[in-house]
Amino acid sequence: MQSAHELALAIRMAYLSMHRQTDAFLSSFEITADQFVLLGVLTQQDGITQQEVSRRAASDPNTVRAMLLLMEQKDLIQRAPHGRDRRALAITLTKKGRRLYAEAWKQIQPLHATLEAPFQPREIETLIASLGRIAEAMASRPDNRDADRDTIETVSKHLKTT
Amino acid sequence: MQSAHELALAIRMAYLSMHRQTDAFLSSFEITADQFVLLGVLTQQDGITQQEVSRRAASDPNTVRAMLLLMEQKDLIQRAPHGRDRRALAITLTKKGRRLYAEAWKQIQPLHATLEAPFQPREIETLIASLGRIAEAMASRPDNRDADRDTIETVSKHLKTT
């Protein structure tokens, strides 16, 4: 069990250090690492609902809503009534949002290079698979909420197609 | 570069799902996953300064200070003037804090089991090492602040001795 705790701390440290660096790299664009993730989701497919954005970002609807409000103020996205479901809002990228994501993506390449530098290509695939198994294991615990399972499946599918 | 992005997203998803589950497991103790991390640091060694706690938790001094204030209110820790450095506060666990950590540790064992279930013991060691290399790579980027390097070294040392 000791090694499980060490693993948990290692994941925590890797995530936090990466998140800090990502924020630093994106600060000149005045977007955060997490907003960058949402832009990436919408670049894959937009016109989807806030719920769908939340699922694909493995995040929480309330969190996503707050982020989208900020991003709407900055004219990166639009929130318009959904055609088929009048409860929902359809989220679309603005031209500014699409352009910003493309430039932020370029900006972040050195960080991507640093991230994969210590590894062989095969190691990276293994690492991604291991982390995916962890996320699956966490999401399929008996006491979980149903949403989590959907999230993992949705995101896994999303990852495979990118 | 594409795989680097996938790796980043995988780390993010693994961390967030784990963090959610940890919070759920600890909710009956009325402490959070991050407070649990601080208690663990102090269990290893207490009487250290807030700065030292921050470094060992791979976190930020201001964040840690706010958390310690909450934990002091709940009588889990004490903040007393430091003997050698009169600028600093020395943080010590109370008996209540020490007992709570021991019980929370027991409570969390099923989650630890779930975390390591998908892997062979050797795989876990490899995984921890890989995540450690990522944290090192992130911390040693040219544009980093000096504090990050110290953090990684301190925590790495800490992990080895546990």
Place this chain on the structure above:
DNA sequence: CGAATCTCAGGCGAACTGATATGC
């Protein structure tokens, strides 16, 4: 004296919880 280190205060974005309203 200045430099370094720690504490503290205020602010912001993100993650989550729980509750409520409304459309399906």
Place this chain on the structure above:
DNA sequence: CGCATATCAGTTGGCCTGAGATTC
């Protein structure tokens, strides 16, 4: 009716900037 979606209010953790205090 149950279910899904969005919204609102509140808490916590994480990071930053900047101020003040103390020690070196």
